[in-house]
Amino acid sequence: MNLLYWLDPWEFSPTVVIALLVPAILFVRGAHKAKVSIPRRISFWFGLVALYVALHTRLDYFFEHEFFMHRAQHLVLHHLGPFFIALSYPGAALRAGIPFSWRQRFVRPALETPVVRKLLDVVMHPVVAVTLFVGLIYFWLMSPIHFVAMLDWRLYRVMNWSMVIDGLLFWWLVLDPRPAPPARLSPGKRVLVVIAAIPPQIMLGAFIFFTPRELYPIYSICGRAFTWLSPMRDQQIGGLLLWIPGSMMSVIGALLALRHWMRLSARGRLRGERRAKATQGVTQGVTQPASVPASGQR
Template identity: 95%
Template sequence: MDLLYWLDPWEFSPTVVVALLLPAVLFVRGARKAKVSVARRISFWFGLVALYVALHTRLDYFFEHEFFMHRAQHLVLHHLGPFFIALSYPGAALRAGIPFGWRQRFVRPALAMPFVRKLIDVVMHPVVAVTLFVGLIYFWLMSPIHFVAMLDWRLYRVMNWSMVIDGLLFWWLVLDPRPAPPARLSPGKRVLVVIAAIPPQIVLGAFIFFTPRELYPIYSICGRAFTWLSPMRDQQIGGLLLWIPGSMMSVIGALLALRHWMRLSARGRVRGERRAVVVANASRPTGGTLAAKAASTSDAGQR
């Protein structure tokens, strides 16, 4: 009964229900056709449930009334949930879950539109991806913007969904297990991209933690959920959540990207290594060529 109480939404949102129910249905349909391992299924469902808990449960009250709870929410929305969804690599299952007729009539033409292709190319560019991933954290934590976002429910939802969408795009780019192409980035660039996102998070988290003044008075104005926690202590815990767990998630992402790089390299599927193998094979004489050279030499000797 207590669990059902906490799972009950603080503010019901049809957008959240539809946005999370649709990929769930597609994954269930597609997992029957695509080869999805048990580990990948667990990863997908863990990520999706984490997003639901952070967006549509009674915990949302605490996310709105304590800064460190707000940071915990965004840690899930921007890091944890999208990370595990991308780690499951659900693209094949989601695509298989869409009826074939719909894919032919709607999905493929939409993805083939020049505007859509250009937009994807821009947001998936490594520099843009890192800038958006870190920039959104900085943007929503600017004191004046954060003040307004926590007062206006529409801007509050835009803030949360921007974190979810950007997190999915970033981790999908970094944790892609395929070689390039078809992946957008080479394995080495994926490692560099996620490493580049670590220092700015550390700097911002340390700044919030060590600042001697209250940066986000909106929580004191609207009333705090935990009256026993001082504003400065609340702010310090929030800074630590950004500083340590947020950065550690990026470190784990870098290690996984490095693992994919080593796996692809061991199989000779890295672009530079594939080119070297092709050149070596082309320059190596075949059995037929060696036989022809031997026959030529024998004929010359007989003459």
């Protein structure tokens, strides 16, 4: 078996192909126009390829038949892939890849509709963003819901795509390198948002790891891919993947958000600092004493 065998989809999905091919084409068209650096290009392609591997390869069989493989899949879909795509900050390149007439006729009017703007305001709110990011992990790992999702292929795909979309929204919010505005959150709030997502992931991962009973019997019922791995060991490895790598990704995100904060502060691009400098300049101009001619000069 060669690499092409593993890249062959377990179940072909035109939705996955279209959803990943469209941003790839737009990025190729717009990367040169937007002057995207080589590291940012590598980051974008790494994230996009990671999503493809986790969604549309033969590995999907193992994702459906081992709990720890399922957790590895969601680690890529919710953390790794979206993280690297957001880290590349591809917005300018994707916009440049869309024909100008399309942007004027379709994209801009769609984004400016009240429904879309209100929806983005809600999902990008820091409290909602953290709740969704952590809540989706908890929701899909509830034993009854997880049981049904692994049996119904439609719900299985909804589960996977919900993790991808939420991961993109969350990491795009956290890793935005711009000051606020135009970014939705100030640099300090971005750090707090990603830090707030760490403890719930640790608690859930630890709970799954230390639980002495089998929480997800669906894998035993449908048949396990690795018969040499006991159900409890499989569950413990899955809990560790959520506990350690998942939390570490959030720690790395917090460090990068902190780095953006320090960079913006050093360049004086934070809104509070700009306002303070402007106020200081006005004050100095008002209080500057007028020059008085020397008393000996007449």
